[in-house]
Amino acid sequence: MSGLLGITWLEAGAVALATVGMYVALIVLVRLLGQRMLSSMSSYDLAAVIAFGGIIARASLGDAPRLGGGVVALVTLVALQALSGLVRRTRWGFALIVNRPVLIMAGPEVIEAHLRRCHITRRELNSRLRQSGISHPSQVGAVVFEASGALSVIRAGQPIDPELFETVIGGEALLGSAARD
The missing domain is CATH 3.30.240.20 (bsu07140 like domains)
Structure with missing residues (x-):
């Protein structure tokens, strides 16, 4: 087991990059398709949100998920959430990320x-x-x-x-x- 918890540093970087890419893709889709995409109006919508999570996990962790990859993906998502929270506090960031009511x-x-x-x-x-x-x-x-x-x-x-x-x-x-x- 080389590297960080079963993955190499290169693999950890790939997981972080894939996680960032999927996070940005999801934000863009929500922005384009509107907030309805994430509202909990029906069981079909819930199924779609669960599927989004599965797709993001698969793309982030690759074919052979390991603990190290999961930790890197989780830390990356938490960091992205914190960063988007800071960006939303600015006028331009709020307009960029948040759909208007x-x-x-x-x-x-x-x-x-x-x-x-x-x-x-x-x-x-x-x-x-x-x-x-x-x-x-x-x-x-x-x-x-x-x-x-x-x-x-x-x-x-x-x-x-x-x-x-x-x-x-x-x-x-x-x-x-x-x-x-």
């Missing part, structure tokens, strides 16, 4: 173009509305698809602070109605 409903009106953009079906939206205790669209003040992939439901009649919606794509639809109230 999207307004899905303005009052009782569903914004169909935003549903399509976020890859959300009416059934999924209706399910989330029911989970939030909404029994009729007239009870909805707004629904926002957050950067985390979660749907936030705001009941009708709640005051809307413009600052909370200034970065929401489509948020101006709410701000206009709040200004009239």
Whole structure:
């Protein structure tokens, strides 16, 4: 057993490089396809996330995974998470890495173009509305698809602070109605 816990230094470098490559590829895909990719809306989505993990592990560790390779990949992922946390604190980094929230409903009106953009079906939206205790669209003040992939439901009649919606794509639809109230 030569090198670092069963792998050579060259193999450790290859594992770290592959891990960085897969991490960057996943961030780019999430950025391009949107936050829906990582939200937990159905068992199919969960299966996809598990498959992503398997693919990343296989690409990072190669054909013969060893403890040393796993440790290198894990340390690399933790370091990448810490680095992305620091980058997200900057204005340009936040804009580069994090998807903006999207307004899905303005009052009782569903914004169909935003549903399509976020890859959300009416059934999924209706399910989330029911989970939030909404029994009729007239009870909805707004629904926002957050950067985390979660749907936030705001009941009708709640005051809307413009600052909370200034970065929401489509948020101006709410701000206009709040200004009239």
